[in-house]
Amino acid sequence: xxxxxxxxxxxxxxxxxxxxxxxxxxxxxxxxxxxxxxxxxxxxxxxxxxxxxxxxxxxxxxxxxxxxxxxxxxxxxxxxxxxxxxxxxxxxxxxxxxxxxxxxxxxxxxxxxxxxxxxxxxxxxxxxxxxxxxxxxxxxxxxxxxxxxxxxxxxxxxxxxxxxxxxxxxxxxxxxxxxxxxxxxxxxxxxxxxxxxxxxxxxxxxxxxxxxxxxxxxxxxxxxxxxxxxxxxxxxxxxxxxxxxxxxxxxxxxxxxxxxx
Amino acid sequence: xxxxxxxxxxxxxxxxxxxxxxxxxxxxxxxxxxxxxxxxxxxxxxxxxxxxxxxxxxxxxxxxxxxxxxxxxxxxxxxxxxxxxxxxxxxxxxxxxxxxxxxxxxxxxxxxxxxxxxxxxxxxxxxxxxxxxxxxxxxxxxxxxxxxxxxxxxxxxxxxxxxxxxxxxxxxxxxxxxxxxxxxxxxxxxxxxxxxxxxxxxxxxxxxxxxxxxxxxxxxxxxxxxxxxxxxxxxxxxxxxxxxxxxxxxxxxxxxxxxxxxxxxxxxxxxxxxxxxxxxxxxxxxxxxxxxxxxxxxxxxxxxxxxxxxxxxxxxxxxxxxxxxxxxxxxxxxxxxxxxxxxxxxxxxxxxxxxxxxxxxxxxxxxxxxxxxxxxxxxxxxxxxxxxxxxxxx
Numbered sequence: 001x002x003x004x005x006x007x008x009x010x011x012x013x014x015x016x017x018x019x020x021x022x023x024x025x026x027x028x029x030x031x032x033x034x035x036x037x038x039x040x041x042x043x044x045x046x047x048x049x050x051x052x053x054x055x056x057x058x059x060x061x062x063x064x065x066x067x068x069x070x071x072x073x074x075x076x077x078x079x080x081x082x083x084x085x086x087x088x089x090x091x092x093x094x095x096x097x098x099x100x101x102x103x104x105x106x107x108x109x110x111x112x113x114x115x116x117x118x119x120x121x122x123x124x125x126x127x128x129x130x131x132x133x134x135x136x137x138x139x140x141x142x143x144x145x146x147x148x149x150x151x152x153x154x155x156x157x158x159x160x161x162x163x164x165x166x167x168x169x170x171x172x173x174x175x176x177x178x179x180x181x182x183x184x185x186x187x188x189x190x191x192x193x194x195x196x197x198x199x200x201x202x203x204x205x206x207x208x209x210x211x212x213x214x215x216x217x218x219x220x221x222x223x224x225x226x227x228x229x230x231x232x233x234x235x236x237x238x239x240x241x242x243x244x245x246x247x248x249x250x251x252x253x254x255x256x257x258x259x260x261x
Numbered sequence: 262x263x264x265x266x267x268x269x270x271x272x273x274x275x276x277x278x279x280x281x282x283x284x285x286x287x288x289x290x291x292x293x294x295x296x297x298x299x300x301x302x303x304x305x306x307x308x309x310x311x312x313x314x315x316x317x318x319x320x321x322x323x324x325x326x327x328x329x330x331x332x333x334x335x336x337x338x339x340x341x342x343x344x345x346x347x348x349x350x351x352x353x354x355x356x357x358x359x360x361x362x363x364x365x366x367x368x369x370x371x372x373x374x375x376x377x378x379x380x381x382x383x384x385x386x387x388x389x390x391x392x393x394x395x396x397x398x399x400x401x402x403x404x405x406x407x408x409x410x411x412x413x414x415x416x417x418x419x420x421x422x423x424x425x426x427x428x429x430x431x432x433x434x435x436x437x438x439x440x441x442x443x444x445x446x447x448x449x450x451x452x453x454x455x456x457x458x459x460x461x462x463x464x465x466x467x468x469x470x471x472x473x474x475x476x477x478x479x480x481x482x483x484x485x486x487x488x489x490x491x492x493x494x495x496x497x498x499x500x501x502x503x504x505x506x507x508x509x510x511x512x513x514x515x516x517x518x519x520x521x522x523x524x525x526x527x528x529x530x531x532x533x534x535x536x537x538x539x540x541x542x543x544x545x546x547x548x549x550x551x552x553x554x555x556x557x558x559x560x561x562x563x564x565x566x567x568x569x570x571x572x573x574x575x576x577x578x579x580x581x582x583x584x585x586x587x588x589x590x591x592x593x594x595x596x597x598x599x600x601x602x603x604x605x606x607x608x609x610x611x612x613x614x615x616x617x618x619x620x621x622x623x624x625x626x627x628x629x630x631x632x633x634x635x636x637x638x639x640x641x642x643x644x645x646x647x648x649x650x651x652x653x654x655x
Contacts, residue, residue: 124644
C-alpha cells in the first residue's frame with residue numbers, strides 16, 4: 001500500500017476547459033456537454049519554445065500550471081512524471097511522411113520534438129527546474145503507470161511530485177490503426193501522506209468501479225488513454241470517500257482509495 | 262538508498278551478442294563500428310549495426326511483435342541465457358512480483374516508416390501488416406518482454422531519449438524499496454531507424470568520420486543499436502554487482518543541447534553519490550556519456566571536473582558501440598559491470614589527439630585494474646540526465 005495526498009489538479013478535455021470549470025461538471029455530469037478540446041496558449045513558455053512547441057506540450061503545460069496554482073507550489077524544486085501513450089501524434093505523422101519522400105528532408109525542430117520526453121523538456125525549461133523528471137508510456141494503461149510511478153517517487157523521496165498525463169489523436173493514416181477520440185490531459189500534484197486529499201494505492205486483483213456512470217464520460221474513458229483517469233477525477237470532484245480502480249499496466253489492476261474531503 | 266543486487270545481466274551491440282563477445286572487444290580495444298549503409302538510408306556515416314538481428318524471427322503468439330526493435334530485444338533475452346534467469350526469479354517471487362521497466366527512444370518506428378512507403382495510393386491507408394501497438398508504440402518493447410517471459414508485475418517504458426535505460430534502474434530501485442515488486446527486469450532496446458539517422462543528420466550531429474569522443478577535432482556521433490538487460494532482486498542468491506545509486510536531474514536549458522556549464526549533469530552525478538553514501542574519491546572509473554559531438558563532450562568535461570576533479574579514470578565506449586540512444590544507459594551499465602567483474606577499464610577509442618580544452622583523465626588504452634565502484638553517465642534530449650553507480654560484488 002502506498003499512501004500519498006492529492007494537493008493539486010489540472011484538467012483539459014472535451015467540454016472540460018479546466019479543473020475549475022470541470023469539477024462541477026464531473027460531479028454532476030448531466031450538465032456536461034461534449035465539445036472539442038480547446039488548448040489555451042501556454043504563457044509560461046519562453047517565446048522560442050512557444051513557437052516550437054506542439055499541442056501535446058501546450059496541453060501538458062496548461063494542466064500542470066493549473067494543478068500547481070491549486071497546490072500553491074513553486075515549480076522549480078518539483079520532480080515530475082509525464083505519461084503519454086502516443087507522444088506527439090501529428091509530429092510523428094509528419095516525420096514519417098517526410099521520411100517516406102525521396103528527399104527525406106527532416107527539420108531539426110521536428111526531430112527534437114519527436115522525443116517522448118518533449119513535454120518534460122519544455123516544462124523544465126519553462127519552470128527553470130533542474131529537478132528529476134521521467135517520461136513513460138504503457139499503452140492504454142499509461143495514466144495508471146504514471147500514477148503508480150509518481151506515488152512511488154512521492155513516497156520514497158517524501159517530497160511532492162507533479163504528474164502530467166496527455167493523449168491526443170493521430171491524423172490519418174495512423175488514426176485508423178490507433179484511434180484516439182480527442183485530446184485529454186490532466187495533472188495531479190501528489191504530496192506525502194497527511195497533506196491534501198488522502199489517496200492510497202495498491203496493486204491487486206481486478207478493482208471495482210473502473211467505469212464512469214455517465215455514458216458520455218464512459219465513452220471518453222474508453223476512447224482516450226489519458227481519460228482512464230475520469231473515475232478518479234469524478235471521485236476528486238465529489239467530497240466523499242471512494243474506492244475505485246484502473247490499470248497500472250495492461251492487465252494489472254491498481255486499486256485506489258480516496259479519502260473524504 | 263539500500264544497495265540493490267544485479268543478479269544477472271546481458272548486452273548486445275555491434276560488439277557482439279552477450280557478455281563474452283563484448284568483454285573480448287573491450288579488452289582488445291576493438292570497435293564494432295563500420296562505414297556502411299542501413300536499410301534504404303545512405304547517410305555517409307559509420308554505424309554500429311547488430312548483424313545477428315536478421316537471424317531472429319518472432320513467430321507464433323509473438324508474431325505480431327515482429328519488427329527490428331523487438332527482434333533485438335529477443336536477441337538480448339537469449340544472450341547469456343538471460344531469459345532463464347528471469348524465469349527462475351519469476352518462479353521464486355511469483356510472476357506478479359517481477360516488474361518490467363525498459364527504456365527506448367524510437368521503439369519500433371522503423372516498421373511504421375516502412376509502412377508509410379507502402380500506403381495505399383488510392384486511400385492513403387497503411388498496409389495491413391503493420392501492428393502499431395506491438396511495434397511502433399513506445400510501450401511495445403516492455404509489452405513484448407513481459408509477454409515473452411510471462412511476467413505479470415508492473416511494467417512501463419521510460420522514454421527520455423538517451424537517458425531512458427539508465428533511468429529505469431532508478432525506477433526499479435524505488436519499486437523494490439517500497440515493496441511493490443521483489444525483482445525487476447530493467448534495461449533498454451533501441452534499433453536503427455530513419456528517424457534518428459536523418460534526424461541527427463538534420464541537427465548536424467552525425468559524423469561522416471568514425472566518432473572520436475574527447476578528440477580535438479571530433480565532429481559528431483556515430484549511431485548504433487543495442488539491447489541490454491539486467492535483473493535486479495532483493496535477497497539475492499548470487500550477485501554480479503550492486504546498484505549503489507541512481508542520480509537523476511534535468512538541465513532546464515535547451516531541448517537538444519546540453520547546458521555548457523554542465524550544471525544539470527553535475528547534479529545527477531552528485532545525486533548518485535549522495536544516494537550511494539559515497540565521496541567522489543570513492544569512485545574508481547566513470548563511463549562517460551561521451552557522444553563525440555563537440556558540445557556534449559565539452560559540457561560533460563566541465564560537469565565531471567566539477568564533481569570528481571581531474572584524476573578519476575574516464576572513458577567513453579561509444580567509439581566501440583556507437584551511440585545506442587535509448588539503449589545506451591543499459592548498454593553502458595553492462596559495460597561498467599563487466600569492468601567491475603573483470604577488473605579492467607575500457608579505453609576510449611579513435612582519439613588522435615586529446616582536445617586540450619578537455620581536462621578529465623581520459624584513458625586511451627585499456628587498463629587492468631581492480632575496481633570497487635564504477636559509474637556511468639547518460640544524458641538525453643530534453644535535458645534529461647542520469648548517473649548510475651555500481652559496486653563490485655565482493
